[in-house]
Amino acid sequence: MRRKRFYVALLALALSALVLAQGRYQIGTPLSEQEVQEWNIRPSILANGVGLPPGQGTVDEGAQVYATHCASCHGATGEGGAFTRLVSEPFPITKEVDSVDFAIGNYWQYATTLFDYTRRAMPFATPGILSNDEVYAVVAYILYQNGIIDGSEPMNAQTLPKVQMPARALLELDPNTQKRFPWIRLP
Ligand code: HEC
Numbered sequence: 001m002r003r004k005r006f007y008v009a010l011l012a013l014a015l016s017a018l019v020l021a022q023g024r025y026q027i028g029t030p031l032s033e034q035e036v037q038e039w040n041i042r043p044s045i046l047a048n049g050v051g052l053p054p055g056q057g058t059v060d061e062g063a064q065v066y067a068t069h070c071a072s073c074h075g076a077t078g079e080g081g082a083f084t085r086l087v088s089e090p091f092p093i094t095k096e097v098d099s100v101d102f103a104i105g106n107y108w109q110y111a112t113t114l115f116d117y118t119r120r121a122m123p124f125a126t127p128g129i130l131s132n133d134e135v136y137a138v139v140a141y142i143l144y145q146n147g148i149i150d151g152s153e154p155m156n157a158q159t160l161p162k163v164q165m166p167a168r169a170l171l172e173l174d175p176n177t178q179k180r181f182p183w184i185r186l187p
Contacts, residue, residue: 011152045112054132055157057155058137059137065137066138069134069138085101115139136160140154148163
């Protein structure tokens with residue numbers, strides 16, 4: 001019995017050595033340095049802005065980026081269309097707001113998350129195509145459309161973390177229940 005186990009182990013070892021010697025499974029292509037750079041977008045950006053890259057963008061520039069890369073899915077000005085609305089009222093969410101109306105202005109608690117998410121995941125079919133400047137710009141545009149910034153200064157690693165999102169209040173505890181607004185149902 002012991003002997004049998006020994007031979008099985010030996011065979012497994014020999015097989016794995018063979019696979020290794022053949023360059024593993026002979027499938028796929030190694031990533032180039034450039035591709036690694038393009039996809040290496042960790043660590044993620046923290047709420048306080050740690051991890052935000054250099055670069056900047058204005059609301060006007062963002063309007064261009066938005067029209068080219070986002071409007072087809074999210075509506076001409078963020079009101080929604082084929083996909084999720086990005087502009088919301090009222091601020092912030094109340095008990096009466098339907099969960100389908102949750103959006104950046106009334107639900108997102110940190111502007112930095114908007115940068116991280118957009119850079120990582122949008123445009124939906126081709127994430128990663130926007131430069132950091134373009135992401136800052138389109139984030140500025142979306143914040144502006146939501147009535148959160150006045151657009152007087154460009155968004156960058158210094159200004160973006162300072163943006164006060166109206167929905168930050170959702171993180172506060174309800175004074176009566178000491179819970180975080182238990183009536184909110186996620187979409
Ligand atoms: C091809 C359609 C398409 C395009 C183009 C597109 N998106 Fe999206 N977007 C989606 C879909 C679908 C979702 C929902 C994804 C999910 O829930 O996993 C989404 C979700 C989002 C969200 C999260 C909304 C929320 O409150 O949950 C943001 C923010 C966003 N997109 C921003 C952008 C920006 C900025 C651009 C342009 C740079 C863009 N999108 C381009 C399809 C698109």
